[in-house]
Amino acid sequence: MAYVPGNPVTAVVERIEIQKLREGEHLILGFSIGGGIDQDPLQNPFSEDKTDKGVYVTRITPGGPADKAGLRKGDKIMQVNGWDVTMMTHDQARKRLTKKKEDVVRLLVTRKSLEEAVKKSMGHSYKQ
Amino acid sequence: MDTESTYSGYSYYSGRSRGSHRHGERSRDRHKSRSKDSRSEKSVTINTPPAEPLLGDSAVRGEQVQDDNWGETTTAVTGTSEHSLSQEDIVRITKDLEDSVGLDCRRYFTLTLAVILGLLVFLTPLAFLVLPHLLWPERLQSCGTACEGLFISVAFKLLILLLAVWALFFRPPRAGLPRVFVFRALLAVLVLLFVVSYWLFYGVRILDSQDENYQGIVQYAVSLVDALLFIHYLAIVLLELRQLQPCFSVCVTRSTDGETRHYNLGQLSIQRAALAILEHYYCDFSVHNPALLSASKSRAAKHLAGLKVYNVDGPGNNAASGLAHSQSRAMIAAAARRRDSSHNELYYEEAEHERRVRKRKARLVVAVEEAFTHIKRMQEEEQKKAPGDVMDPREAAQAIFPSMARALQKYLRTTKQQHCHSMESIQQHLAFCITNNMTPKAFLESYLSPGPTLQYSRDHWLARQWTLISEASVTSGLKDGTVFLLKCVDFNLVVTAKKIPYIQMSEEYIDPKSHKFVLRLQSETSV
Numbered sequence: 001m002a003y004v005p006g007n008p009v010t011a012v013v014e015r016i017e018i019q020k021l022r023e024g025e026h027l028i029l030g031f032s033i034g035g036g037i038d039q040d041p042l043q044n045p046f047s048e049d050k051t052d053k054g055v056y057v058t059r060i061t062p063g064g065p066a067d068k069a070g071l072r073k074g075d076k077i078m079q080v081n082g083w084d085v086t087m088m089t090h091d092q093a094r095k096r097l098t099k100k101k102e103d104v105v106r107l108l109v110t111r112k113s114l115e116e117a118v119k120k121s122m123g124h125s126y127k128q
Numbered sequence: 129m130d131t132e133s134t135y136s137g138y139s140y141y142s143g144r145s146r147g148s149h150r151h152g153e154r155s156r157d158r159h160k161s162r163s164k165d166s167r168s169e170k171s172v173t174i175n176t177p178p179a180e181p182l183l184g185d186s187a188v189r190g191e192q193v194q195d196d197n198w199g200e201t202t203t204a205v206t207g208t209s210e211h212s213l214s215q216e217d218i219v220r221i222t223k224d225l226e227d228s229v230g231l232d233c234r235r236y237f238t239l240t241l242a243v244i245l246g247l248l249v250f251l252t253p254l255a256f257l258v259l260p261h262l263l264w265p266e267r268l269q270s271c272g273t274a275c276e277g278l279f280i281s282v283a284f285k286l287l288i289l290l291l292a293v294w295a296l297f298f299r300p301p302r303a304g305l306p307r308v309f310v311f312r313a314l315l316a317v318l319v320l321l322f323v324v325s326y327w328l329f330y331g332v333r334i335l336d337s338q339d340e341n342y343q344g345i346v347q348y349a350v351s352l353v354d355a356l357l358f359i360h361y362l363a364i365v366l367l368e369l370r371q372l373q374p375c376f377s378v379c380v381t382r383s384t385d386g387e388t389r390h391y392n393l394g395q396l397s398i399q400r401a402a403l404a405i406l407e408h409y410y411c412d413f414s415v416h417n418p419a420l421l422s423a424s425k426s427r428a429a430k431h432l433a434g435l436k437v438y439n440v441d442g443p444g445n446n447a448a449s450g451l452a453h454s455q456s457r458a459m460i461a462a463a464a465r466r467r468d469s470s471h472n473e474l475y476y477e478e479a480e481h482e483r484r485v486r487k488r489k490a491r492l493v494v495a496v497e498e499a500f501t502h503i504k505r506m507q508e509e510e511q512k513k514a515p516g517d518v519m520d521p522r523e524a525a526q527a528i529f530p531s532m533a534r535a536l537q538k539y540l541r542t543t544k545q546q547h548c549h550s551m552e553s554i555q556q557h558l559a560f561c562i563t564n565n566m567t568p569k570a571f572l573e574s575y576l577s578p579g580p581t582l583q584y585s586r587d588h589w590l591a592r593q594w595t596l597i598s599e600a601s602v603t604s605g606l607k608d609g610t611v612f613l614l615k616c617v618d619f620n621l622v623v624t625a626k627k628i629p630y631i632q633m634s635e636e637y638i639d640p641k642s643h644k645f646v647l648r649l650q651s652e653t654s655v
Binding site: 028029031032033034038039040043044058059061090094097098 | 650
């Protein structure tokens, strides 16, 4: 997941669709985010590359909508409803996720295990 | 057996300690090595050196193999061998006297040369001024105001020159160096040439032609004095200023116990650098104590004492060069194979010695503190009132010395310093401490840790017995990597010079307004 500024980023992503849950007058998704271009990337425990200023999932409420949809702790969020989140401030990312008019958020997330799974399957196909 | 026929330090020592086991051990060793030969290819073939060279070596080293206990059982207690007077010492002392007389002759010779040169230099301008008046007074033009002004300037410049030469050159000599001091010799030659050329010019142009222009002559004399002042400036720069800027870092190591210091020196010739280093040596290095080195020597002897190489095949088989090589290889292999427990002995011995020293030190400190409480300084008023049993410092020191003498003697003997301090010097030091209101701890300080050589009596200084050993000429300058030795009677000082590197510095400007900071954020929001 290392990136070089100026070059396009390629990653293996998973599409996750979360239905927002209504609790009183709030719509909640059931996870917490950390990171952003205005944050300190060295404090991020989930990133491989400590200069990665992307937005990561830091906590998942067990049993919440995100958990049910398959989001995992440590996932890096690449897109939210089509909007790119890799170069966003923390607050902008939060706003994108908590739009009151939207009931559903479609995320593209990436994690290390995805890449390894793809590599393994490709490796199998090569052997065959 | 050939071991009994010749006296060697190894067999003496090993005979004393191992006794009858000696033969049995050796035959076992030989047997073991032979069986190992047949089994593995890592064995070393111990072949055929004759016993002669080994015994020859050990006879030379015989007296150094003796360990500490040997000295204590002999009847003649003379301290260490360097201080007992033997035939060699007497010869050496007479040679020293002759040498010092020889050096003094050289010193007086250079002194008389310098005085003659100085007189010549000072009297020349005066001669230039006076000679026309003596030789052709009637034809000489009278001296006007400007000319008389020049007289004053000559007088004062000569006075300044006199003071400057006295300050720079007439100082008590610090040392006698092996070769002539190159810069001084050059300067003396320069001054001589200079004065001779001025005399030549004067003789040809003025004396022969009997010039009447007295003002010109006076100006000529003034120019001579000016030029002499400039030569004196050159002397200051060459002799004093040039070596002030540090250029070399020299590392001085004493060969016997490894004490090392580093000093910064400027551009000096090797002999002047050696002189500077020796002056630092007397102030910085702790006094050389040969009694502390006997332990390591006896350990080294023990390593080799257990092994003896026999020539089984008969003498005269191998060439001489192969002998020593194979013999030493054999000894190294055998030594590596046997299990050596001397490190164990060293550890326990050192711990025991440490404990003993600390115990003696505690007893000494208590004894001295108690002794110091027996005397009290009398105040001024009391002195006038009661002149009873008053003592001066020396008597006071003699009065309290016996109560601490035994403890001090034992402590000095344990730390092997007893030959550095005589009773007289201890009493003198005690009187000195009492006079200056020093505490017992201050009195003991000079005995608890070895101080620099100057602190001890004159016969420890050995200041007249240094030899400079150098591969390069001693008047050549120090260079990077110069190594030379300063040999004294018992030890050497090994000196290595390293050039201080050329430092290239660059600059970086920081605008004071450029110091800006941001907070490191790591917020986590739940959505």
